[in-house]
Amino acid sequence: MTGRPRANIAAMPSYKPGKAAAEAEAEHGISDAIKMASNENPFPPIPAIVEAMTAAVTGVNRYGDNKATELRGAVADWLGVDVDMVTIGAGSSALLGQVADAFVESGDQIVYPWRSFEYYPILASRSGADAITVPLSDGRIDLDLVADAVTSETKIVFLATPNNPTGTALTTEAIAALLDRITTDTIVVIDEAYREFNDPAHGDPVEDLLPDHPNVLVTRTFSKGYGLAGLRVGYGVGHPDVIAQLEKVTAPFAVSNIAQAAALAAVQHHDEVMEVVGGLLEERSRVRTRLLDAGIGHPEPHGNFIWIPVGDRTDELALVLERTGVVVRPFPPEGLRITIGTTEQNDRWVDALVAQLTGE
Ligand SMILES: Cc1ncc(COP(=O)(O)O)c(C=O)c1O
Known part of the structure; x- marks a missing residue:
C-alpha cells in the first residue's frame, strides 16, 4: 500500500455502477447486449x-x-x-x-x-x-x-x-x-x-x-x-x-x-425535451401493463425505471437476463431495477423476465 488512507476507508462502501453492455458481452460470449441498469435515457439529446x-x-x-x-x-x-x-x-x-x-x-x-x-x-x-x-x-x-x-x-x-x-x-x-x-x-x-x-x-x-x-x-x-x-x-x-x-x-x-x-x-428547449420524456412515459405504462397482465407485481413507477421485487431470486434472475443480453441492476436480496428504454429494448427485457417468472 502506498500513502496513508483515512482510517475508515477500508470499511467504506463504494459506488457500484451497473455493468457496461460490452462487459456483459465479453463475460458471456454474446453480442448485442443492452444496458438497462443505470436509468439512462435511451435517446440522444435533442x-x-x-x-x-x-x-x-x-x-x-x-x-x-x-x-x-x-x-x-x-x-x-x-x-x-x-x-x-x-x-x-x-x-x-x-x-x-x-x-x-x-x-x-x-x-x-x-x-x-x-x-x-x-x-x-x-x-x-x-x-x-x-x-x-x-x-x-x-x-x-x-x-x-x-x-x-x-x-x-x-x-x-x-x-x-x-x-x-x-x-x-x-x-x-x-x-x-x-x-x-x-x-x-x-x-x-x-x-x-x-x-x-x-x-x-x-x-x-x-x-x-x-x-x-x-x-x-x-x-x-x-x-x-x-x-x-x-x-x-x-x-x-x-x-x-x-x-x-x-x-x-x-x-x-x-x-x-x-x-x-x-x-x-x-x-x-424544455418543451421539446418533454416530448421525448412523454414517449418514455408511454413506454413505461405499456411495460407496466404487460408486467401486470403477466401477474408480475411491482409498485407504480414514477421514474424512468421499474422495480421488480423478486427477493431471494434477485441475483439468479439478473444473471439469467444478462446471459440473454439484458443488463439490469440487482439489489439482492430485494429486487431488480430495470430502466425504461426504447420499445425494442423494453420488449427484450419484458419477454425475458416474463419467460423466467411465468415460464411463458
Ligand atoms: C436518486 C438519485 N439521485 C441522484 C442521482 C445522481 O444523478 P447525476 O449525478 O447524474 O445528476 C441519481 C443517479 O442515478 C439518482 O438515482
Missing part, C-alpha cells in the same frame, strides 16, 4: 442541445464559467426564483456531496430511507457521520418514521422522490408535514433526479416548500430526462444561505463549458 454542445467544443481551451452565470440565470428565471437560490453542479451527485461537505461533521447523523440512492451511505461514511436508515414499507418511504428518526444531531435528511430504486413518490403535502415536525437545523434534501418522469400531481417542492422552509434543498439533474448523463450537470435550489455554503465546497470550474451550453439549451 438536436438543439447537440448544436449547442458542438458550438461550445472549440472553447474548451478555456475553463467553463466558474459561476455558470448564464445557465444559473436561465434556471432561476425558468423556476421563478432569485438567482442566488440556484447553484449549478457537476451532476446532482456532486451537489449531494457538497451538502454533506458543507453541513456534516464527524459524529453527526444523516437520516435517509433505505433502500434508496446508493450514494447516500457513501456520503455518510465519507463525512464520518452515522447513517440512520429508515425502512421502506412496500417500497414506499414512510415520512412518519423518518420524522421519528430525526434528532438534534441530524444534519441532513435525504429524500429521493421518485425513490431510486423503488420508483415510489412523495407528495409535497406529505413532505410539508415532515418539515413541520423537525427543526430548521436539519437540511432536508429533496432529491428529484427523476422529476421529469414524476406525476405533476405530487407537487413541486420549489413552489410548494421552499417559500416557507429555508432548510429545504431541492436537487435536480440534466442526466435523466434531458439525456445528458455523460456530461455531468445538475442544479440545486434552496435558500441563498444554504446555496452560499454549497458554493464554498465546490471544486474549481467543476462544470465544463460544454455541459453549461447543453444545459442552457435544455432549459431553452
